[in-house]
Amino acid sequence: MSNYVLFFIIIIYLSLLFGIAFYAEKKSKNRWVNSPIIYALAMAVYCTAWTYYGSIGIAATSGIDFLPIYLGPVIAAPLWILLLRKVIRISKQHKISSIADFISLRYGNHRFLGALVTIICLLGIIPYIALQLQAVSETFQILADDTSYVSKSIYDDSTLYIALILAVFATFFGTQSSDASVKHKGILVSVAFESVIKLIFFLCIGVYVTYVLFDGTEDIYTKMSQFSNFERLTIINGFESGFNWMYTILLSFMAIFLLPRQFQVSVVENVREKHLKTAIWLFPLYLLLFNIFVIFIAWGGNLAIGNPEQAEYYALLLPLQNDNTFLASLVFLGGFSAVISMVVVSTLALSTMLSNNLIIPYGFLDRFLKNHPDRNAKYIKNIRRISIFSIIILAYAFYVNFSYELSLYSIGLMAFVIIAQLAPAFFIGLFWNRGSSKATIIGIIAGFSVVFYTLILPFSIQALTGSDDFVEYGFYGISSLKPHALFGIDFLSPPAHAFFWSMLVNCLCYALFSLLYKGNYRERNYAEMFIDSKNYKDLQDGALVWKGEAYVAEIKNVLNKFLGEERTNRALNLFFKKYNISPEVQMADARLINFSEKLLTGSIGSASAKILISSVVKEEEVSLVEVLKILEESKETIARNKLLREKSEELTKLTDKLSEANEELIQKDLQKDEFLDTVAHELKTPITGIRASTELLIEDAEMPKEIQAQFLSNMLQDSDRLSRLIQNILDFEKLSNGRSSLNFKKNNIRETIQKAIGGLRQIASKKNIKIISSNTSDVFAVYDEDKIWQVLTNLISNAIKYCKDGDGIIIVDYKYEKGLLEVTVNDNGTGIPNADMPFIFDKFFQSKNQNIIKPHGSGLGLAISKQIIDKHKGSIWAKNNKKNGVTFGFYLPFK
Amino acid sequence: MKKKIVIVDDEPNIVMTLEYTFKKNNFEVYIARDGSEALEILESIIPDVIMLDVMMPKVDGYQTLKAIKENKALANTKVVFLTAKNKASDVEKGLKLGADKYLTKPFSIKQIVSEINELIA
Numbered sequence A: 001m002s003n004y005v006l007f008f009i010i011i012i013y014l015s016l017l018f019g020i021a022f023y024a025e026k027k028s029k030n031r032w033v034n035s036p037i038i039y040a041l042a043m044a045v046y047c048t049a050w051t052y053y054g055s056i057g058i059a060a061t062s063g064i065d066f067l068p069i070y071l072g073p074v075i076a077a078p079l080w081i082l083l084l085r086k087v088i089r090i091s092k093q094h095k096i097s098s099i100a101d102f103i104s105l106r107y108g109n110h111r112f113l114g115a116l117v118t119i120i121c122l123l124g125i126i127p128y129i130a131l132q133l134q135a136v137s138e139t140f141q142i143l144a145d146d147t148s149y150v151s152k153s154i155y156d157d158s159t160l161y162i163a164l165i166l167a168v169f170a171t172f173f174g175t176q177s178s179d180a181s182v183k184h185k186g187i188l189v190s191v192a193f194e195s196v197i198k199l200i201f202f203l204c205i206g207v208y209v210t211y212v213l214f215d216g217t218e219d220i221y222t223k224m225s226q227f228s229n230f231e232r233l234t235i236i237n238g239f240e241s242g243f244n245w246m247y248t249i250l251l252s253f254m255a256i257f258l259l260p261r262q263f264q265v266s267v268v269e270n271v272r273e274k275h276l277k278t279a280i281w282l283f284p285l286y287l288l289l290f291n292i293f294v295i296f297i298a299w300g301g302n303l304a305i306g307n308p309e310q311a312e313y314y315a316l317l318l319p320l321q322n323d324n325t326f327l328a329s330l331v332f333l334g335g336f337s338a339v340i341s342m343v344v345v346s347t348l349a350l351s352t353m354l355s356n357n358l359i360i361p362y363g364f365l366d367r368f369l370k371n372h373p374d375r376n377a378k379y380i381k382n383i384r385r386i387s388i389f390s391i392i393i394l395a396y397a398f399y400v401n402f403s404y405e406l407s408l409y410s411i412g413l414m415a416f417v418i419i420a421q422l423a424p425a426f427f428i429g430l431f432w433n434r435g436s437s438k439a440t441i442i443g444i445i446a447g448f449s450v451v452f453y454t455l456i457l458p459f460s461i462q463a464l465t466g467s468d469d470f471v472e473y474g475f476y477g478i479s480s481l482k483p484h485a486l487f488g489i490d491f492l493s494p495p496a497h498a499f500f501w502s503m504l505v506n507c508l509c510y511a512l513f514s515l516l517y518k519g520n521y522r523e524r525n526y527a528e529m530f531i532d533s534k535n536y537k538d539l540q541d542g543a544l545v546w547k548g549e550a551y552v553a554e555i556k557n558v559l560n561k562f563l564g565e566e567r568t569n570r571a572l573n574l575f576f577k578k579y580n581i582s583p584e585v586q587m588a589d590a591r592l593i594n595f596s597e598k599l600l601t602g603s604i605g606s607a608s609a610k611i612l613i614s615s616v617v618k619e620e621e622v623s624l625v626e627v628l629k630i631l632e633e634s635k636e637t638i639a640r641n642k643l644l645r646e647k648s649e650e651l652t653k654l655t656d657k658l659s660e661a662n663e664e665l666i667q668k669d670l671q672k673d674e675f676l677d678t679v680a681h682e683l684k685t686p687i688t689g690i691r692a693s694t695e696l697l698i699e700d701a702e703m704p705k706e707i708q709a710q711f712l713s714n715m716l717q718d719s720d721r722l723s724r725l726i727q728n729i730l731d732f733e734k735l736s737n738g739r740s741s742l743n744f745k746k747n748n749i750r751e752t753i754q755k756a757i758g759g760l761r762q763i764a765s766k767k768n769i770k771i772i773s774s775n776t777s778d779v780f781a782v783y784d785e786d787k788i789w790q791v792l793t794n795l796i797s798n799a800i801k802y803c804k805d806g807d808g809i810i811i812v813d814y815k816y817e818k819g820l821l822e823v824t825v826n827d828n829g830t831g832i833p834n835a836d837m838p839f840i841f842d843k844f845f846q847s848k849n850q851n852i853i854k855p856h857g858s859g860l861g862l863a864i865s866k867q868i869i870d871k872h873k874g875s876i877w878a879k880n881n882k883k884n885g886v887t888f889g890f891y892l893p894f895k
Numbered sequence B: 001m002k003k004k005i006v007i008v009d010d011e012p013n014i015v016m017t018l019e020y021t022f023k024k025n026n027f028e029v030y031i032a033r034d035g036s037e038a039l040e041i042l043e044s045i046i047p048d049v050i051m052l053d054v055m056m057p058k059v060d061g062y063q064t065l066k067a068i069k070e071n072k073a074l075a076n077t078k079v080v081f082l083t084a085k086n087k088a089s090d091v092e093k094g095l096k097l098g099a100d101k102y103l104t105k106p107f108s109i110k111q112i113v114s115e116i117n118e119l120i121a
Helices: A003-026 A036-046 A049-066 A068-079 A083-093 A099-106 A111-144 A158-174 A185-213 A216-224 A230-234 A238-258 A260-268 A275-292 A294-304 A308-321 A325-370 A373-405 A408-431 A437-465 A469-473 A494-516 A521-531 A536-541 A552-563 A565-579 A590-604 A606-616 A624-633 A635-699 A705-736 A749-766 A785-802 A861-871 B012-024 B035-042 B061-070 B088-096 B109-120
Strands: A745-748 A770-772 A780-783 A809-817 A820-827 A875-880 A886-893 B003-008 B027-032 B049-052 B078-083 B101-104
Touching: A003 A111, A003 A158, A003 A185, A003 A325, A036 A185, A036 A260, A036 A275, A036 A325, A049 A068, A049 A111, A049 A238, A049 A275, A049 A294, A049 A308, A049 A325, A068 A238, A068 A275, A083 A099, A083 A238, A083 A260, A083 A275, A083 A408, A099 A111, A099 A260, A099 A325, A099 A408, A099 A521, A111 A158, A111 A308, A111 A325, A111 A373, A111 A408, A111 A437, A158 A325, A158 A373, A185 A216, A185 A275, A185 A294, A185 A308, A185 A325, A216 A294, A238 A260, A238 A408, A238 A494, A260 A325, A275 A294, A294 A308, A308 A325, A325 A373, A373 A437, A373 A552, A408 A437, A408 A494, A408 A521, A437 A494, A552 A565, A552 A590, A565 A590, A590 A606, A635 A705, A635 B012, A635 B109, A705 A861, A705 B012, A745 A749, A745 A785, A749 A770, A749 A785, A749 A809, A749 A820, A780 A785, A785 A809, A785 A820, A785 A861, A785 A886, A861 A875, A861 A886, B003 B012, B003 B035, B012 B027, B012 B109, B027 B035, B035 B049, B035 B061, B049 B061, B049 B109, B061 B078, B061 B088, B078 B088, B078 B109, B088 B101, B101 B109
Parallel strands: A770 A809, B003 B027, B003 B049, B049 B078, B078 B101
Antiparallel strands: A745 A780, A809 A820, A820 A886, A875 A886
16 A cells, blocks of 8 residues: 555544544534543543554563553542542532642642643653554554665654644644633544544454454464463463562553543543443443453464564554455554544643643743733643644654664553652542642652663663663662662562552652641642542632732733633622622632632643732732631640630530520429419319209209219218318418428327327228227427328328228338338238339329229329428338338438 | 210219210210220210210320221211310310310300200201
8 A cells, every 4th residue: 555545544534533523512512422421432542552552562472461551440440439530529629621730739739749740741641652653653654565665864754744744633633722621522522433443443353363364262272372382371470470460450550540641531521420430331341342352363463473573563464464455454543543542632631731830830921911811812722732743743753762662562651650650649649638749749759760760761771872781780780779670679570660669769758758748738728628529619619718918900800811801701790699799899808819710720720820819919818727727736826715615615504504494494384384274173173063963953853862962962072172172282382382381399209190090090990991000119209290190191091092991901100210210101902003103292193093983182192291291301202012002101300 | 766975084973963964865875984994885886976084094085086086987976075174275186186076174064965966966
């Protein structure tokens, strides 16, 4: 196939991509454009030419070692729900547009840190892009069939033209808006499209090799197994290889979060958080499909071609060998798709970082402040365009100088190891609020230095001088400083080795310096926001406490420069409406400062936004969290706080007491109401009987004589009950109000008991109940005899009431013991249900378990008795006997 | 056929006057001294009226009324509270629970008779 036909195909294909992107951008509200499937497929930008060609090369020479680079992301996928969702949420809230923005904002919007992250990313990704150029260029040459041709000057080099085409394409593709946090839906859709293309074409070649060139998987396996090195290709080689696997898996696990292009598609371009739910299964599935045929294409190549030097391009060589140019072209296009999507997204992400975190904050800010907004937007766009273009040209330069030494696989891994230096800052920083900017910078630089020594330097020396001495003998011949076997660790592959040491040093520095140096207030404020992203809103927007001073007009002026007058006014109006602030307000508050910073972040990055806004703010702002921290750290305030807290506790206690007292009063009031209700009820009952009987006696002349007599006797009974009740109520009231004074005298308890029994003997004998009081000893005590007589009468008549007619026995006894006089009244009646026991001394409590004949008590007898005994400073009690009946008793203090 | 009335009250003197009055007015009269006795009686007969006191031992008037309302066989039986509790809130509570009438003590025999007759007419 001629060069020109291939170029033509490439141009057609690129136009198609442009068309797709343009169409998707136009239909940006379309359901398909915003679908989670597009999002998940765009994530497959992870699969580059490295996956497409490089895996086959590894599989051909080292067997299944190509797998760990895909296992890492597969392991990471389920964690996305937890980790990536948090990152997405934070990024949306702060209008973050790149990994550099993300990390620098986490550590207090640190300008230098943002720049450092950008540089690390550039160092990692430019060789990676070079690798893509190399893949296109080499496949181009294979397909164009001019391998014999050796380019003499770079103007003859087709790679240069391919690089130029890619550069122009990416430049215009990626920079439509000056606000980098605006979604690039067109790009996302075209990347998703390319993901589908590369997968399908790769599966095509897989099927072709496995089932057309060979008789299926088993055929390849059987034929392959006859080779002597077969075993090496199918197993993980022992302990050391296991370590390599582990580190490579870990490395790719980090890469899926940290690679700028992955951050771009998975975080910046994320439309909805819930799209993650689709991505966590679709993306691993995609990787699985991609890897199904790798091993068979590789082995098929080994069998049919058998040239390990060209193993990476077996997918292309196999159909060509069988004169299937069409299929070879498809494979080429698939690989080309992988390259395009990687280059476009990577350069887009890098150019955003380059402009927002490096170029603008370090040089262009002053200029922007003087410029007209339209020109600013144009400037920013141009900076990005030039960045993209330069990145690709730099990658080309790298390719020209280093490419012949490289395998796709080793450069890819080197890029991963460099990018992995951001891991401690990124992952630990998400969960540990002590991580500080200083520690992050030291950690990244130290880690990178290790990578430089163990990976980049030996590689560069080898590539430029062709000498292996440095690797063989180490720095100045010191064997423990051998770059691929530091301190004797010689069993790891170079990337795994570099990864191990750099990560160790990086993490240690990060942890150590974070503990040594606390970040400033601003930094810790952002740390809190990132770690507790749910509550961040309260922290940021609610930051009303602020000691700065700024005029709304000045802030507006700054915003105008970058957003234009119309957008600025629209945004500010929304803001004023949201917080109910008058648009005429002159002084800006902390919320407006934060809001403006966020607005600008999208255009020029968080570090620059902070610098710009603080240029019109007179003093450093202080957020609520910062204030709290200041308070927390001031010992004086702590002491004052303690005093305040004590005072407030006292106050709380007093308030509690007051409300308790109030509660008690209300309770008393209720009790009083209840008491009156009950009294009224008790009084009404006999009156009702009397009234009804009287009415019948008057109205009914024909009433039989015996019924008349019954009603009359009922009336008598009710009248007695009424008068008894009134007497009891009066007694009770007098006692409980302390209006009745006791007549204390020295009395003989035996005599008092005899008097009480004497008054009741008639009623008792009517019911055939015996009252026994056999104690004859005289015990003198000081008490009010009338009142104690009343108590005894009450207890004994209760006993009579509850004893059965005929065999009732009541025993009244007394004794003197330990300064107390104890009097007991024991019966063999029905007893008191245990459930009622606690209430029997309450007023108007009448047991629910009363005799069938209702005892006509007032319900006050025991309550009155208790009050009398209480007045004597004694105590009254009751307990059921073991057999039948109950014993009531009271103690009187012996005076 | 004779109308049936169940009188539920724990005050024997009051019950006596009511029993005499309703027998004279040609009612078949059943007496219960508390709610549980009343419910026992209601298992075997379906009266036209039940006259309920509120404050009674064991099962009080409110509980008794609830049990009556749950018994579908008694759907056509009228229930009248006759109680000394005469606060507005008590009356409201009684009617809310589904009593057909709320009469208070002390009462006039004549009035009670006419109210009951009116209710079951």
